[in-house]
Amino acid sequence: MTLQYLIFDASDDGEGTGTWDAMASVRAAELPAVLTEVQAVLDWAERHRPGPRGPLDEGGAWDADQQVQTDGGWTTVTLTLTGPWEWGEALLARFSAVS
Numbered sequence: 053m054t055l056q057y058l059i060f061d062a063s064d065d066g067e068g069t070g071t072w073d074a075m076a077s078v079r080a081a082e083l084p085a086v087l088t089e090v091q092a093v094l095d096w097a098e099r100h101r102p103g104p105r106g107p108l109d110e111g112g113a114w115d116a117d118q119q120v121q122t123d124g125g126w127t128t129v130t131l132t133l134t135g136p137w138e139w140g141e142a143l144l145a146r147f148s149a150v151s
Contacts, residue, residue, distance in 0.1 A: 055147045057086045058131060070137040077128045086129050090118060096146055102139045
C-alpha cells in the first residue's frame with residue numbers, strides 16, 4: 053500500500069530515536085480511506101515492533117498517538133510515531149511510492 057493521504061515529517065533526537073508526524077484533513081467521504089491508511093501503518097508498526105509499545109520514558113521501545121478532530125465539514129487525522137530511527141525509516145520506506 054502506498055499512502056495517499058498521510059505524509060510523514062521526521063525528526064531525529066540525535067540519539068537514535070525519531071518522531072514521525074503525519075496529518076491529513078479531509079471531507080467526510082475521504083475519512084474511511086485515511087483511517088485505513090492509519091490502521092495499515094499501525095499494523096505494520098506492531099508487526100515489526102522493536103520492543104514493547106509505550107512511552108519511551110517509561111520503558112517503551114516505540115509508541116503511537118492518533119487524534120481525530122472534526123471542524124465543520126473537515127476532519128483532521130493526526131498520527132505520531134516515536135521509536136528507533138531505523139525502525140521508523142523502514143516503516144516510511146514500506147509505505148512510500150515506488151518510482
